Amino acid sequence: MAIFTTAQEAKVSYTVQGKSSDTSITNTVNGDATMTHQVPIVGLYANKNNDVTLNISYEDGTSDSKTIHIKTNKLSKYVKGAKITVSKNDKSQMDIGDNKLTLIDRTTKEPFAIDANGDVRWYTKNYSQHTFEELSNGHILILTKKDINSPAYNDLIETDYLGRVYKEYNFKNKTKSSDSANNGENDETTLIHHDILELPNHDLLATVSDGSEYKEDVMVQISHKTGKVVKVIDLKQLLPNSLYKHFKKGSDGKNDWFHQNSLEYDTNDDSILISGRNQDMILKIDFATNKIIWIYSGKKKSTWPKEYRDKILTPTKGTSITGGQHALTRLSDQDGNPDSEDILLYDNNQNVTNGDKDASGKYSQAVQYHINTKKMTIDETWAYGKRIGKKNFTYIIGNAQRLSNDNTLIDFGFKNDGKESNIIEVDKKGKEVFNVTVENSASKAYAYRAYRMSFYSDEYQFNVLDDSN
Missing domain, CATH: 2.60.40 (Immunoglobulin-like)
Structure with a gap:
């Protein structure tokens, strides 16, 4: 300062x-x-x-x-210990602007950001798990923990690029009927997992586990004013019970039948885009009514209960079936057609339940789809990753981000069984303009997601606070 x-x-x-x-x-x-x-x-x-x-x-x-x-001081242990190797950096073609860096959002340990040369230019000493989201005011949300020796991440902070904390939400596992997020104590279970977003009214929408025998299949809306849970969306109430009733429980005794790993709010129609890894499924629901708008899955339409079949998207010839996918996002309007929409996701291509058995494990990719909501069809329009092949296959984690210059940043986060993360930026023709490998510095410190971000955004303002605040 x-x-x-x-x-x-x-x-x-x-x-x-x-x-x-x-x-x-x-x-x-x-x-x-x-x-x-x-x-x-x-x-x-x-x-x-x-x-x-x-x-x-x-x-x-x-x-x-x-x-x-x-x-400045030296880097912290787990940032310094991450070996960063840049093999390609065509800066004239990269989306870097005046202040953009590549943010490495890790599954654990400290997030950090690098420039086009691979030099660390920002980091936080707050350990983070999965969640690193920029708010409309330019602040950032980080899911962290006060005690670095604790296994659970139940401290959600609204902070800024200098580390000032503006708001804090503490979570504790109570009962399934708990209606409060702000209980002041941590628990051995991490309640928020994978994703969180800011709604237009500034409330938060988070993927959570509700404490029942089922996990990672519930979303909650949290009031930004009170910390109270004001809405619950349980995916078991939206999807057929045949998907979860007989799903094999994990070693923790929990039924992780859906494993929701991303969510996105669509301002165009007040809807939520959802990715469920363990069903190899993406879907869209109306946020006001919780009614399903469409579903895309490798599960054949004829095997769905009749009341769902008109919601199932039909793929065009050559369109890939997603498997274990992550990071579903809505893209800007591509054709001006109100009956269509375009989405981007990271397809791990791991057949969990309904993926492509023949292609599974051979590659991972970023893939763009065009959806015609009138005809209920889905068409693959762009992809990158297949030609790299098995060396960049990642059966878990990963991210794809469409950048402001129409390049795509792809995080092959669990390359080589998590020993390294490979982040690649390509243009619309699939030409590589940036390639960096991060050899991970500790267990689970791989790049869960990678984002190209401004440091800082046009909305960020450091406000001088007086003692009364």
């Missing part, structure tokens, strides 16, 4: 000088012009005397600049 005053009101931007071309980080400090400045600086190198140029634009139209030097 750079703190200083100016003789007249001004706005400030800064640049952290990169070690090489196209690795500098530039941000404009959001907020009104002022004479007292608190500049949150993000994008520093570790263990280095960083050169940071402050650019000051005064209200009278004049400007000034000053270069300061910020000495």
